[in-house]
Structures are given as structure tokens and as C-alpha cells.
Amino acid sequence: MKKQYLLAPGPTPVPPRVLQAMSLPIIHHRAPAYKEVFEDVREGLKYLFQTQQEVLLFAASGTGAMEGAVANLFSAGDKVITVNGGKFGERWGQITNTFGLEVITVDVPWGQAVEPRRIADLLAENDDVRGVFIQASETSTGVAHPVREIAELVREREDTIIVVDAITGVGVFALPLDAWGLDVVVTGSQKALMLPPGLAFAALSEKAWKFNATSTLPRYYFDFAKELKNALKGQNAYTPAVSLVIGLREVLAMIREEGLENVFARHERLATATRAGVQALGLDLYAPDAPSNAVTAVCVPAGVDGQDVVKTLRTTYGVTIAGGQDQAKGKIIRLAHLGYVDDLDVITGLGALEMALMDLGYDLNERSAVRAAQMILRRK
Amino acid sequence: MKKQYLLAPGPTPVPPRVLQAMSLPIIHHRAPAYKEVFEDVREGLKYLFQTQQEVLLFAASGTGAMEGAVANLFSAGDKVITVNGGKFGERWGQITNTFGLEVITVDVPWGQAVEPRRIADLLAENDDVRGVFIQASETSTGVAHPVREIAELVREREDTIIVVDAITGVGVFALPLDAWGLDVVVTGSQKALMLPPGLAFAALSEKAWKFNATSTLPRYYFDFAKELKNALKGQNAYTPAVSLVIGLREVLAMIREEGLENVFARHERLATATRAGVQALGLDLYAPDAPSNAVTAVCVPAGVDGQDVVKTLRTTYGVTIAGGQDQAKGKIIRLAHLGYVDDLDVITGLGALEMALMDLGYDLNERSAVRAAQMILRRK
Numbered sequence: 018m019k020k021q022y023l024l025a026p027g028p029t030p031v032p033p034r035v036l037q038a039m040s041l042p043i044i045h046h047r048a049p050a051y052k053e054v055f056e057d058v059r060e061g062l063k064y065l066f067q068t069q070q071e072v073l074l075f076a077a078s079g080t081g082a083m084e085g086a087v088a089n090l091f092s093a094g095d096k097v098i099t100v101n102g103g104k105f106g107e108r109w110g111q112i113t114n115t116f117g118l119e120v121i122t123v124d125v126p127w128g129q130a131v132e133p134r135r136i137a138d139l140l141a142e143n144d145d146v147r148g149v150f151i152q153a154s155e156t157s158t159g160v161a162h163p164v165r166e167i168a169e170l171v172r173e174r175e176d177t178i179i180v181v182d183a184i185t186g187v188g189v190f191a192l193p194l195d196a197w198g199l200d201v202v203v204t205g206s207q208k209a210l211m212l213p214p215g216l217a218f219a220a221l222s223e224k225a226w227k228f229n230a231t232s233t234l235p236r237y238y239f240d241f242a243k244e245l246k247n248a249l250k251g252q253n254a255y256t257p258a259v260s261l262v263i264g265l266r267e268v269l270a271m272i273r274e275e276g277l278e279n280v281f282a283r284h285e286r287l288a289t290a291t292r293a294g295v296q297a298l299g300l301d302l303y304a305p306d307a308p309s310n311a312v313t314a315v316c317v318p319a320g321v322d323g324q325d326v327v328k329t330l331r332t333t334y335g336v337t338i339a340g341g342q343d344q345a346k347g348k349i350i351r352l353a354h355l356g357y358v359d360d361l362d363v364i365t366g367l368g369a370l371e372m373a374l375m376d377l378g379y380d381l382n383e384r385s386a387v388r389a390a391q392m393i394l395r396r397k
Numbered sequence: 398m399k400k401q402y403l404l405a406p407g408p409t410p411v412p413p414r415v416l417q418a419m420s421l422p423i424i425h426h427r428a429p430a431y432k433e434v435f436e437d438v439r440e441g442l443k444y445l446f447q448t449q450q451e452v453l454l455f456a457a458s459g460t461g462a463m464e465g466a467v468a469n470l471f472s473a474g475d476k477v478i479t480v481n482g483g484k485f486g487e488r489w490g491q492i493t494n495t496f497g498l499e500v501i502t503v504d505v506p507w508g509q510a511v512e513p514r515r516i517a518d519l520l521a522e523n524d525d526v527r528g529v530f531i532q533a534s535e536t537s538t539g540v541a542h543p544v545r546e547i548a549e550l551v552r553e554r555e556d557t558i559i560v561v562d563a564i565t566g567v568g569v570f571a572l573p574l575d576a577w578g579l580d581v582v583v584t585g586s587q588k589a590l591m592l593p594p595g596l597a598f599a600a601l602s603e604k605a606w607k608f609n610a611t612s613t614l615p616r617y618y619f620d621f622a623k624e625l626k627n628a629l630k631g632q633n634a635y636t637p638a639v640s641l642v643i644g645l646r647e648v649l650a651m652i653r654e655e656g657l658e659n660v661f662a663r664h665e666r667l668a669t670a671t672r673a674g675v676q677a678l679g680l681d682l683y684a685p686d687a688p689s690n691a692v693t694a695v696c697v698p699a700g701v702d703g704q705d706v707v708k709t710l711r712t713t714y715g716v717t718i719a720g721g722q723d724q725a726k727g728k729i730i731r732l733a734h735l736g737y738v739d740d741l742d743v744i745t746g747l748g749a750l751e752m753a754l755m756d757l758g759y760d761l762n763e764r765s766a767v768r769a770a771q772m773i774l775r776r777k
Contacts, residue, residue: 021422021424023422023423023424023425025425027636028423028424028425028426028636028639029423030422030423031422031423036420036421036422037420039419039420039640040416040417040419040420041416042401042403042410042411042416043403043408043409043410043411043587043593044401044403044408044717045403045405045408045717046408046594047719048711048717049711075457076456076457076458076461076594076595077455077456077457077461077618078456078635078636078637078638079635079636080617080618080635080636081456081457081461081618081635083618084617084618088615111617112617115615115616115617116615116617117615205636207423207636207639213423213638213639213640213641214426214456214636214637214638214639215456215595215638215639215640215641234615235468235495235496235497235614235615236495237460237464237491237492237495237496238457238460238461238463238464238619239618255458255459255460255461256407256408256458256459256460256585256587256594257458257594258458258593258594258595258638258641259408259587259593259594259595260411260419260593260595261593261595261638331428331429337424337425337428339427
């Protein structure tokens, strides 16, 4: 017997009650039974995105909604800024280039957040910037970018919108669309939403909808206006991923039961405990100055290969975490703590990590990640 | 207690063994456990599509793969022919127009198949036609278009490909990609594949891959070349819909166990029995000359509204079928018999239909759809 534990930054574990709901016989997406589900989902998504706007739903993974945000709101030749401080920032650059936008890339060293000052300067120098593309949480480096500050810079400009990839942000920490004046927020199902992958989401401000009205790029499957029109009638433009939508109703109910503020506080607590734990082992955080509460990226000690840590955890202890990509390959490991994850999952992850590090010859030397985390997590 | 029966042309019922497989704890899409699943899936899809080519897989509904077939193989201004004899033929027109192709629309009266002669003439008159877009099975009308004959017309032309929406064709009747020289075949998960919606598929001939090499339309999420490159390494470009892929392995195993020829024969038998049944009631087939084995479209009798039939079946008898759309609204009903459907499901559907028609005042006058179907389905 070897139990499996999933502590990667997506897919994240799916709660049993959700697996159960999704395993009921399938229903037809034009039948009244589905409409009821979809009504609940629409309300729940507004609560989650903290908005009065409609949240659009697509059968796709998050990248589909990212593409939609470009194809529905801009036109070829539009000047935009993309923040590139990791794999997903790089993706904004790829998508905007694919669709023929004129892209100013703000390169940020991996593990660091972008300085709002750099965006402010570029906006000042370029009257004609129409969009700023950023990650709320750059999953590849464990960095949380200062979305709120950058949204404030954009807010005062009539012809500029901020487009936020919040795939590991929504449901992890506060990103209130209406209150912060975020223009586009996209996410996916397999992160804090605790579902299998296969659903993508996009919510737009009124300002962003005005951009949609003048955008001329081609889109069909990810047609935001068509999807909005259908959503207001209680249906989807194309066949939705019915079983995932049924699971979605369940997770949105769970989030509402817990309360969004409590959900954010839980993620904050788990992230704090994880960081304290790995630091207690003498390991450095990869993103010490702006760590995301979704995932903690940790520098592996000299002499240890990060890929070996990932492999040992998986094969010896049944724990799936993520390693580093590209320039961070072998240098970092990423411990996720988002979604259906609680205090003792952090203890599990850190406990397994300690054993794997010992197995790989790292001398823990009486240090304990578990104990450091316990001091944050204990309840009395 | 009211049991629910799903006899609509998608989503179709999901076998219990598949629901069970999909309700296991989620696995990570970069972990070895997923790679094993994906290897099986790749093999199974080649068997299903009757091809040596790789079959690409997307987290999307079928329309996503349709868009991909346009965006990956053509360039703005390319001249193409679309066959428009129903809602899905219309969709080929919408997508090709959206991407700026020069579209020759072949309008076909609803309920009829396109005559290959018309395509032959257009091809003769237009040396520069690069693509012919068609449905194998036009779900909105219950028509099967003569894909094989049209593929033969296209096959001899070096610079023309045939693009087949086989969303209710693959796994219903023979559409051997290699043997017939089909260039692109797309389908979705929620039809003969017996899965919830959320997966789309596309397979390409070598000739179609050459079109991909010169196509300049923008695509990112549905990037066929990128997906192929990843598939050959045993992975997906973007996060796949893991739970659906796990279900897919199960249904592909079921199809292989039954044997593709037997699967086709079963659909043929169920369709024949359904047609015989409704005709025995004195009802006309909507597509008498070229009926699809996926779904039978039936003209409702004078004085009866098709929408009332659909509603009575659903609310009184718990049976979900489909009505007509647009010009066929209220005039037809559509009884599906594809996917996880067997002989007695046809008896169930026809038995319920008889009761609904009586409830709506139609005099059956001793006629029996059930008996007519039984004469085809009985096993001795």
C-alpha cells in the first residue's frame, strides 16, 4: 500500500463530495436541470470574483481564457505591455505576439516581482499603450506581482486596461475585480477551485467590454460577447463541460460555506507555515520578497538536484510536488498549498520533504520544518 | 421516483464503469501515472479514427477542434467551400468567415444530403479552392452527407483538402481516415465516445499537415503543430482535462472490446429499428434519403407541436430527447441512438414516445412503433 498525496500547483486535490457529485449520471446542457445548476454557478462565480459582472465559463484549460482575453479585446498592431518574470508571463508575450500586437516586454528576474515604477514609466512614455498583461501569481516562480498597484496606474487611463492571469490567484488571495478596478481576470478550474482541469473563466469590467466592442481580432470558440449573451439567458454558447460545471456548483458552495475571507486566511496561514518550515531547514525562498500564497518555491541546497527531490518524494513517499522549469530546472522545488488543502497537509508535505532531503544526503542537523510549521498552525 | 433517460444527440449516457474511473482522486498531468494513461489513449484513438496518424486531444468542446481545423490549415483569403444543410454546416460558414477565408457556401435544404455533383462542379470551376468543409453527420437534421464520395473528388487535387466535422460520426459509422483519404476529422467526447463533454479531437492526414506548414492564421490554444510535438513526447501542450482523459481510456477500451465493426453494426441496427418504429406510427422521417445512424429526425404529425413532444417526454416520462432548431423548430423531434445505447434503449424511447403522442391527442390507431422495432431487434 502506498497512499498518494497531491501537493502540486495544479491539478490540486478534488474533495470527495465533488468527485461524488460529478460521478452522477450526466444531464443534458439544454435541459432545465442544467439551467438550475448554471444559475447557481453564475451567482457563485460573482461571489468568488468579487464582482457584479458576469463571469464567463469555457470548456478549456486556463490558457484558453488567456487567449480569449487577447483575441476579444485588442486589434492587430495595438501596443501592449507584458510582464515577463516566469513561464506564464512568457505566455502572455507569446499569445500577444501570435495575434499581431505590438508588445513591450518588461523582463523581470525570476523570483522577483515587477516594480510598479517600471510600468508607470512605460505608461508615461507610451500614450498609446492599450493593455498591461500580468500574472497575479506567477506559478513558475512562486511570485505574487503587485496587481493592485498596477491596476491603480491603469485605472486613470481611459484607453488602457489591465489583464490579469489569476489562474493561481482567484480563490487564494483577494483580487476584487470591482473594488480594485481590474479589467480582465482569468482563472482555471484545477487550482483553488479544487476541480479537475477543463474549465476556464474570464470576468471583464465595463471598461473591458468597451474594448470588446472595437476589437477586430478573429475569435469563435472563445467569443466573449457571444458567451455573455448566452449566459444572460442561462445557457452556454457551445456544449459546456457538464460534469465539471456540476462539480463547480459544489466547490462554489464549499467556498461560500467557508467564506471567502476565511479561504484567503487559510491560504495565508498555510503559505506562512510552509515558508517558515523550509526556512527552518536552512533553505532559501526563491521569491523571498513577494511570495505567492498559492505555492512556495524553495531553492534546493547545494549538492542536491531539485529533480531528485521531486522524484524521491513521488516514488518513495507518494507525494507529488513540482520542480523548476527552464532556468530554474533542478534549482528549485515548488510546494503548493492551494485549493482543498489544510493545516495537516502542510505537515505531511514538510514531513515528507525532510525525509527525502535526508535520503538525498542533506544533513538536517536537528533542524525541523515540521516543528516550525507547527508553531504557526497549532490551534491553542 | 422518476428515473431519467438520456436519448439526446449529446451529451449521451456515460457508462457506470467510466463514471467510476473518473471519480478516482485526480492525478498530475506531468506525472508518470498520467503518461501511461495518455499512451493508451493515443493508441486507442488511432484505432477509433482508423489511422496511423496522431489524433490530437484538446480540453474543449467539439467546436474548438472545428476552429482549430480552420486556424491551423488556412490563411486569410483562401477560397473554401462549406456545405450548409443545417446548424453545424452553418457553423463551418461562421468559423471560416470569422477567419477571413473566401467562402463559397453550398446551401442544401434541411433534411437532404449534398449531391457530390455540386461539389464536383464547383471544384471544376474553381481551381483555387483549398478546402471543402462538411459534416459526416449533420446532427441538427439527422442527415449523413456522402463524405466518402466527396473525399474522392478532393483526393486527386494536390491543393485541396476535405475537413470533416464528424462529431456525431466517429464511432457511429465507418469514417476511416487513411483508407478514404480524409484530411481532417474532428470529433467531441460527449457523443459516440460516451463521455461527458469537454474533450475535442482532431486527426490530420499528411496532406493536411502540409497545409499546416504554410498556414498563417493566428492560433495559440488550438495550435495543432505544438500539440503534435507534445503528443509525440507523451504529453499535452496545455493542462489536459485529466479526469476526462482517464474516462477516455476506459471508453476506448470498451470500444476495442466490442470491436469497431460491431460498434458500427450496433448503431446501424438501432437506427434501423428507430426509423422502422416511427414510420410504423405513420410519422415521416425528416431525412428519409440519407439518414444518419447517430440520430433519427422525425416529422411530428400535423396538429402536434414538436416542442410539446419534447416537453412531455421530459416532464412526464423522464426521457430527454432533442427538438428541432431554427426552421425545424416545433416541426421535428430527434431521437438519438449513439454511444452507450443498446436495443432496449430504443424500445424505451419508442415506448415513451408512443405514450407522449397519445397524451398530446395523436391517435395511434393500433399502430405500434415498439412492435416494428422489436421485429428488427429480436435475437432469435
